[in-house]
Amino acid sequence: MSTAALESRLNSLWETPKTTRGWFATVDHKELGIRYLVTAFIFLIVGGLEAILMRIQLSRSEMSILSPEAYNQVFTMHGATMIFWYASPILSGFSVYLVPLMIGARDMAFPRLNAFTYWTYLFSGIFLYIAPALGQAPHAGWFAYVPYTLTLYSPGLGMDIYALALIFLTISTTGGAINFIVTILRLRAPGMAISRMPLFLYSTLTVSVVILFALPALTAACIFLELDRRWGTHFFSIAHGGETFLWQQLFWFFGHPWVYVIFLPATGMISLIVPVFSRRPIVGYPFVAISTVLTGVVGFGVWLHHMFTIGMSDMAMSFFSAGSMTIALFTTVQVFAWVSTVWNGHPVATASMYYALGSIALLVIGGLSGVFTGIIPVDWQAHNTYYVVAHIHYVLIGSNMFPVFAAFYYWLPKMTGRMLDERLGKWSFWVMFIGFNVGFFPMHILGLLGMPRRIYTYEPGLGFDGLNMTVTIGAFILGLGILLSIINFFNSLRWGKVAGCNPWNSDGLEWETNSPPESYAVAHIPVVVTRNPLWDDFAEEDDPENERVLDSGRLTPTTTWLDAEPVGIATIPDDSLAPLILAIVMFVFFLTLTFQMVWSALTALVIIFLTGCYWMWPHASKEIS
Amino acid sequence: MSTMEQISSRPPSRYALNHLPIDQHRGSNAMWCVIATEAMLFVCMFGAYYYLGTNKDRWGIEEPPSLEYPLILLVILVASSVVLEWGKKQASRRNYSSGRLALWVTVSLGIVFMVLQTFEYISHWKTLAPYSDSYGSIFYAITTLHALHVVAGLLLLGYVGILPQIGDSARTPHRAYETVTLYWHFVDVVWVWIVLLLYVIPHFQGHAYVR
Numbered sequence: 001m002s003t004a005a006l007e008s009r010l011n012s013l014w015e016t017p018k019t020t021r022g023w024f025a026t027v028d029h030k031e032l033g034i035r036y037l038v039t040a041f042i043f044l045i046v047g048g049l050e051a052i053l054m055r056i057q058l059s060r061s062e063m064s065i066l067s068p069e070a071y072n073q074v075f076t077m078h079g080a081t082m083i084f085w086y087a088s089p090i091l092s093g094f095s096v097y098l099v100p101l102m103i104g105a106r107d108m109a110f111p112r113l114n115a116f117t118y119w120t121y122l123f124s125g126i127f128l129y130i131a132p133a134l135g136q137a138p139h140a141g142w143f144a145y146v147p148y149t150l151t152l153y154s155p156g157l158g159m160d161i162y163a164l165a166l167i168f169l170t171i172s173t174t175g176g177a178i179n180f181i182v183t184i185l186r187l188r189a190p191g192m193a194i195s196r197m198p199l200f201l202y203s204t205l206t207v208s209v210v211i212l213f214a215l216p217a218l219t220a221a222c223i224f225l226e227l228d229r230r231w232g233t234h235f236f237s238i239a240h241g242g243e244t245f246l247w248q249q250l251f252w253f254f255g256h257p258w259v260y261v262i263f264l265p266a267t268g269m270i271s272l273i274v275p276v277f278s279r280r281p282i283v284g285y286p287f288v289a290i291s292t293v294l295t296g297v298v299g300f301g302v303w304l305h306h307m308f309t310i311g312m313s314d315m316a317m318s319f320f321s322a323g324s325m326t327i328a329l330f331t332t333v334q335v336f337a338w339v340s341t342v343w344n345g346h347p348v349a350t351a352s353m354y355y356a357l358g359s360i361a362l363l364v365i366g367g368l369s370g371v372f373t374g375i376i377p378v379d380w381q382a383h384n385t386y387y388v389v390a391h392i393h394y395v396l397i398g399s400n401m402f403p404v405f406a407a408f409y410y411w412l413p414k415m416t417g418r419m420l421d422e423r424l425g426k427w428s429f430w431v432m433f434i435g436f437n438v439g440f441f442p443m444h445i446l447g448l449l450g451m452p453r454r455i456y457t458y459e460p461g462l463g464f465d466g467l468n469m470t471v472t473i474g475a476f477i478l479g480l481g482i483l484l485s486i487i488n489f490f491n492s493l494r495w496g497k498v499a500g501c502n503p504w505n506s507d508g509l510e511w512e513t514n515s516p517p518e519s520y521a522v523a524h525i526p527v528v529v530t531r532n533p534l535w536d537d538f539a540e541e542d543d544p545e546n547e548r549v550l551d552s553g554r555l556t557p558t559t560t561w562l563d564a565e566p567v568g569i570a571t572i573p574d575d576s577l578a579p580l581i582l583a584i585v586m587f588v589f590f591l592t593l594t595f596q597m598v599w600s601a602l603t604a605l606v607i608i609f610l611t612g613c614y615w616m617w618p619h620a621s622k623e624i625s
Numbered sequence: 626m627s628t629m630e631q632i633s634s635r636p637p638s639r640y641a642l643n644h645l646p647i648d649q650h651r652g653s654n655a656m657w658c659v660i661a662t663e664a665m666l667f668v669c670m671f672g673a674y675y676y677l678g679t680n681k682d683r684w685g686i687e688e689p690p691s692l693e694y695p696l697i698l699l700v701i702l703v704a705s706s707v708v709l710e711w712g713k714k715q716a717s718r719r720n721y722s723s724g725r726l727a728l729w730v731t732v733s734l735g736i737v738f739m740v741l742q743t744f745e746y747i748s749h750w751k752t753l754a755p756y757s758d759s760y761g762s763i764f765y766a767i768t769t770l771h772a773l774h775v776v777a778g779l780l781l782l783g784y785v786g787i788l789p790q791i792g793d794s795a796r797t798p799h800r801a802y803e804t805v806t807l808y809w810h811f812v813d814v815v816w817v818w819i820v821l822l823l824y825v826i827p828h829f830q831g832h833a834y835v836r
Contacts (some may be wrong), residue, residue, distance in 0.1 A: 109651050178658040182651055190640045212658055216666035220673065223766070233755050233762035235677070241759035243677050250669060527640055547641035558648040566640050568648035573797050609780050618789070618796045 007523055009551050014106065014519035016575055025575040027111035030517060032118045033097025034415060039122055040090035044401075047081035048482070050074050052475060059472035061460040071456035072139035073158075077132060079142030080162065084169055085125045087262035087400050092121075092176050094407055095204045095265065097415065099180065101510035101517060102198050104189030104526040104540075106556040107572050109182040112579050112615065113175050119583035120172035127590060128165040131158050138162035141454060143255065144225070146236040146247040151229050157594060160229060163222040164590045170215045171586070177208035184208075185561040189509065189540075190548075192528040192564045198508055199282065202289045203268030206296035207261045213300070214257035221250035230596055245310060252303035260299040262396065264292060266403035267334055270356050273403075273410050274338045276506045277353035278345025281532050284337040291330035298327055308379045317376050324374035331367055335360060350504075351425025355406035358433050362398025366391060369444065384454075387447025393440045405432070405485060412489065413503050417515045418496030424488045432481030439474025442467040507532035512540060524548050525557055528564075578615035585611055649799040656804045660811045663774070667815055670770060671822055674763045688752065689827035690764075694745035695820045698738055705734035706813040709782075713806045716791050724802065728786050731809065735779045742772060764823060771819055774812045781805045 016026040026032070053074050057066045066074060096114060100107055108114045131137045136156040140149045149159045184205045188197070224235040225247065234240035236247060275282040282288060304312070304320035338360055347353065369391040373379050382388055405428075413419050446467050451458065458464050502511040511534055513521050525548040526533070526540035533540050543549070550556065554572040559565055589604035712727025746768075755765040782805055785791060791802045798804070 110655065174662055178655050178662075181658055182654045186648075186651060186654060190642070212662040213665050216662055217669045219666060220669040224673070224762075227755075227762070227766065231755075233766070234759045235673070235762050235766075237759075240757075241677065241681060242762070243679075243759070246673055246676050249676060250673065253669070525642060545641075547639075547643060550642060557642050557645065558651070566642055566645060568650075569642065569645045570648045570651060571795065571797060613784050616784070616798050616801075618794065618798065 003523065006546070006549060006551060007518070007520075010520040010523060010549075011518065013551070013554055016519070021577070022575065024580050025115075025577045027107070027115045027573065027575055027579075028519065029096050029100050029108050029111065029114055030415075030519075032114055033093050033095075035118055036089055036093030036096055036121070039118075039125070040086050040093055043081050043086040043125060044090070047078050047086055048479060050078040050081065052479060054078065055472040055475040057456065058458075058468050060469065061462075061465055062457050064457075066456060068456045069139065072454070073132065073137035075454060076138045076141055076144075076162075077128075080128065080138070082396075083142055083258070083262070084166065085121075085128065087396065088173065088258075089121055090404055091207075091262065091265040091400075092117075092173075094269065094404075094411065095180060095200075096176075098411065098510055099183055099201065099204060100187070101513060101521055102201060102508055103184065103187060103192060104509050104522060104528070105183065105187040106521050106554070108179050109187055109570065110179050112573055112576055113179050115576075116579035116582060117172045117175040117179065119580050120168065120175070120586060123583050123587040124165050124168035124172060127168055127587060128161065130591075131161040131165075136161075143251055144247075145251075146225065146228075146244050149225060149229075150236060160226060160594050163226045163229075164593055167219055167222050167226075168586065168590050170219050173211055174215055177211035180204050180208040181212075186558045187556060187570065188559050188564045189526045189528050190557060190559055190564055190566045192559075194562050194564075195286075196528060196531045197289075198531075199271035199285070199288055199292070200265065200268035202292045203264040203266075203271075206293050207264050210257045210261055210296045210299065214254045214261070217250045217254035218258075221247055221254070224250075226593075245307075248307050248310065249303075252306045253300075255306065256303040257296070257299045259395070260295055263399050264295060266359075266400050267331075268292065269403045269407045269410075270338060270359060271334070272506075272508065273352055273356045273406050275341050275345070276410075276504055277348045277350055277356070278341045279348065280341065280345040281507070281535075282337060283340040283344060284333070285531060287333050288337045291333040295327060295330045298323060298330070302327060305374055305379065308376055309383050321374055321376050325371055328367060328371050328374075331363070335364060335367075350409070351420070351422050351429060352406045352409035352504075354426055354429040355402050355409060358429060359398055359402030359406065362394055362402060362436070366394025366396075366398050370395060382447055384452055385447035386443040386451045386453055389453050390440050390443035390447060393443070397436060397440070402432075405429070408485070408489075410504065411510075412492070413496075413499035414510060414513075414515050414517070416493060416496070417499050418492045419499050419503060420488050420492045420496060424484060424491075428481050428484035428488060430481075431484060432478055435474050435477025435479070435481050437474070439471050439478050442470050442474075446471075502534065507535045509533050509540065525550060576615065578611060582608060582611045582615065647793075647795050647799070649793055652799055652801065652804040653807055656807045660807065663811065664815070667767070667770070667818070670763070670767045671818070674767065674822070677759045677763055689830075690749065690824050692824055692828070694741060694748075695824045698741055698745070699816060699820050701734050701738050701741070702813045702816050705731045705738070706810050708734070709806050709809055713803055716802045717793075719792055721791055724791055725786060728782055728791075728802070732779055732782050732786065735775060735782070738775060739772065739779075742768075767819060767823065771812070771815055774815065778805070778809050778812050781808060 014028075016022045016028050016031065053066065054071065057063050057071060096108070134157060136158040138144065138158040138161065140154060140159065144159065144162060148154060184197075184201050224233070227233040228235050228237065234242045236242045236244050238244065271282055271288055301323040302320055304316060305324045308317060342357070369387070373382055373388065373391060409420055409425050446464060449463055451462075451464050458468075499515040501514060503515075504511075509526055509528070512526065522541060524541040524543035524546075527548070528540060529538045530536040550569065554574055555569050556572060557566045558568040558570045560567055585604055585607045589601055589608065592600040592604060708727050709731040712724045712731070715727060716724030753761045753764065755761050785801045785805050788801060793800060
């Protein structure tokens with residue numbers, strides 16, 4: 001069979017028709033990955049605008065742009081949006097798009113689940129934003145401590161929507177994690193043994209496992225909160241034998257591993273980008289891989305450091321303080337690996353590399369302030385001040401947003417087929433980098449001066465005014481820098497240079513596909529023999545006998561999880577509207593729960609079950625004989 | 626660069642993929658992940674149970690819950706697991722009719738479980754309700770969460786029961802029977818833990834306290 005005939009045959013099997021139904025029914029991971037990225041980026045902009053609102057309010061003493069209640073709602077929405085609906089989903093977006101390409105598979109292990117997790121993510125975000133639309137946004141911070149969140153102090157629907165939206169989102173996130181685990185462990189290209197996996201897959205795999213074990217604590221906490229608020233139970237009310245700290249224990253048992261969920265995939269991206277632009281393989285691959293996994297494991301043993309001020313035994317505090325500082329070791333291993341890679345390589349100054357190196361610098365600052373706050377007496381001093389705000393933003397922006405921008409400059413040419421402008425990209429980087437440091441570094445000082453977090457204003461003459469104005473100016477500069485990159489993106493779509501398969505001369509399998517990739521990704525399933533497949537002299541797709549085309553249906557090989565020896569052929573289901581319908585019915589289900597409409601909720605559950613049956617029912621799959 | 630040269634000097638492997646068997650394992654792979662996360666949900670609930678009990682001088686032991694119902698329920702659930710496991714073996718040996726029979730027997734046992742648990746709730750409710758105190762809240766939260774898992778299991782079993790094919794299949798879902806069996810065993814194991822932690826241990830716990 002000629003190559004052209006093979007390609008058109010594969011395309012007819014894998015392509016989603018460009019119709020309205022096709023748009024809603026697609027299970028193509030490339031399409032869904034881009035949707036994840038776009039949706040998460042919109043949440044970034046929304047959360048960013050909320051931050052700007054807060055900064056205007058705080059720019060001078062005794063401003064009254066926002067009322068105290070409005071300020072509380074804005075910072076809660078800002079935190080919840082950024083941490084739950086931006087930081088993790090944007091990384092999922094990259095993973096959904098890139099993981100199958102990186103492992104030489106033609107799609108995820110469960111493509112319909114993939115579509116379902118996207119739709120539930122989108123709808124849970126919409127569900128959350130019903131609250132501000134009703135004028136009853138949650139107002140207790142993203143961590144929603146009881147008893148403030150019980151009905152006595154938080155009447156209205158805000159906290160109910162917060163709790164139910166999070167349960168809704170955990171369904172999406174857990175589904176996504178299961179999909180990544182099975183995809184990475186079962187669908188890797190023949191020969192891509194676990195010792196040859198790109199490091200990004202180590203981080204995606206680690207956080208997926210972390211999600212499985214950490215998210216149930218959030219689900220349990222939110223169930224308890226909702227039961228206490230609307231169904232008369234007593235989990236948190238002291239008067240009836242409840243415990244207010246139960247919320248904090250459960251929330252932070254989830255909350256701290258979650259920090260690594262939004263941190264590790266970003267370090268995985270840096271571990272791919274830095275070597276490419278240093279023109280050499282990464283230094284200490286096994287150490288980076290092991291420290292990635294250990295970060296995930298030890299991340300479960302540090303949660304009490306969010307609660308050092310609640311009063312507990314010295315033993316418990318010492319243990320968790322030590323655990324918190326141990327984590328820094330693993331991050332340090334990664335940082336040294338990146339620095340040595342640059343040091344021993346021949347660095348190329350691209351916009352993507354700027355962002356990656358900038359992120360390392362910010363991560364070191366944020367990491368060090370984290371070590372300080374891990375020390376108990378320092379924590380007592382800094383607790384609930386702007387010092388902590390500075391710390392989390394250095395860590396989260398430094399090790400999530402900057403790597404995400406590095407990844408955008410690196411992988412967008414693959415997704416759109418067009419190069420972004422390097423000059424504008426570097427401008428954008430410097431504006432963002434300066435804006436970020438002007439905006440957040442003074443917060444360290446503000447915190448040490450004693451400015452508490454979550455206050456809507458402050459009195460003049462406390463020495464806060466000048467620094468707060470600086471912070472606000474920094475926030476605007478940071479926003480401007482992001483805007484430059486957005487402009488750059490839209491310009492590139494029209495005027496960008498055509499990217500070609502491998503514009504950066506990178507090593508990963510994803511660069512062997514066209515830009516943007518074909519619907520079937522690769523005509524011949526690649527075979528991998530080294531860690532840097534495109535840099536070795538082995539031709540991954542060389543298959544003169546057509547032994548690895550799998551063109552008799554929507555098929556991709558499955559392999560053993562350690563050595564990636566091929567053992568079977570996975571059948572990949574085709575497009576379906578069921579995931580979208582299921583997500584819509586779930587949205588209705590959570591809406592009815594918000595208003596305690598029991599019978600409607602039960603009806604919704606029945607429809608959920610029937611939709612699930614329709615989804616799973618064995619239909620004749622798309623086959624060409 | 627040394628590692629790279631080492632590895633690429635090895636002769637590259639060649640693989641022919643076209644004649645490999647259809648993969649039948651992704652469903653149970655995913656089910657293990659579901660079980661991991663659901664088990665963790667119960668661990669969190671049990672954690673909450675003990676956390677709520679830490680500061681009390683006694684914890685639900687004024688009158689420990691009666692053992693009658695939970696032990697009968699345990700026997701029923703374990704029996705259903707054994708039957709289902711046998712059915713799975715039959716299905717994998719292509720004895721589809723015995724497989725289906727075992728599956729529907731399991732469903733019936735599951736329904737008996739639900740009915741008996743309703744009776745348990747009715748008798749328990751006279752002395753304890755979810756809104757009596759924190760003990761009632763967590764007790765009913767855990768047992769109801771488990772009951773919801775039983776209902777979900779029954780729905781899944783019912784779905785597999787009406788599937789046109791319950792053995793190996795070239796079309797998704799592959800081996801749905803095996804996958805659902807895993808889930809049902811999990812629900813069973815959770816009940817063992819509930820009986821142990823919520824029902825049995827409180828009977829002995831009382832002796833550990835100095836009154």
